[in-house]
Amino acid sequence: MEALPKNVHMLDENVETPRDHLLARLAEHQHGVVALRQLVALGLSASAVRSRVAAGRLHRVHRGVFAVGRRGLTHRGRVMAAVLACRPETVASHRTAAVLLNLRMRVPGWIDVTAADSTARRRAGIRIHSGATLTADDVVLVDNIPCTTLARTLLDVAEDATRREIERACEQAETQRMLDMLAIDGVLHRAQGRRGASLLRAVLSEHQLGSTLTRNELEERFLAISRHAGMAPDGVNVWIAFSDGDGAEADFLWRGPRLIVEVDGRDVHTTRRAFESDRRRDQRLSILGFRVVRFTWRQVTFEPGHVATTLRGLLSC
16 A cells, blocks of 8 residues: 555544445545545545455545545546556546547547656556646546546647548537637647647648537548548538428538439438338439439448448549
C-alpha cells in the first residue's frame, strides 16, 4: 500500500461511521473510486484502510486507488481511477477524452492521460502523455472527470488519427454546438510544431463541416468506398424538400448528375409499411428529377468493388 503522509492525526475506525458516509458521497461523485490521499484527508488511518480492504469494502484498482463497495467499474469509473492513480493535475486526454466528449471515436484498450510531469510512473493500462504545453485553459470537467478541452483533444488525437477520424470528430462537435474556433485557434497557436497541428488545420480549412456527417458505420463504409474510388458525394444526409412542405433525407447526394444513393441496413425497412414508404419516397424524388439507387448492407460490406464499379457507371451516365 502507498505510504501514508507523516504527522497526520487520524482515528482508527473499522466500523461504519459518519466518515464512511462522506466516503460514499465522494465515491459517488467520482464514479465509484477514491484515492488513498483522499482517504487520508477524510481521517482514515493505514489500519482503517487495510481493514476495509480485507472486509471487501474497498477494492484496489491501481496503487493508491480503490473502488468503493464493488469491483466492477463503468468506463467513466476506469477513467477516473486512471486520473487519480497519477500525480495531481493529471487529466484524461487524447482518445479517452474524445470518448468522454462524445466525438465518435472508438474506446481504446487503455486510458490516455496527460500529466504535468512527463516522468510520471508508468501504470498498467494507462498511457501517460507529457503535459509540458498544457495550460489551465486546456482543462475542463466532463461529468466530474478532469479532461482536456475539445480544442486540445482535437489537437492531441490528430497526432495519430486518420484524416477521416478528425473530420468525423469535428463534425460531431459541430452538431453538438461545441466547436469553438477561437479556442482551437488558441490551441494551434500554442502547438509549437506538434505533428497533429497540420492535419487539424487542413481539416478545418478544407473540409466543409456537416457535408459528410454519417449516422452509422454502414454509411461510413459507403463513404470510404466512394472516396477511395475518387467519387466522393457532394453531401451526406441531405434534406430535400417536396412542394407540399414535406421532404426526404438523402443518404448520399451528387448534385450535378442528380443521383441519390441509399444504403439499406440489415435491420431497417423490413416491414411492409416501411417498404411501401421507401418506394413512395423514391417515387417523389424521381418526380423531382433525381435517380435513386439502393445498395444493400451485404453489397457495401462484402462487395466494395462491385459498389465502386456500379457507382462509377451511374455517375458517367
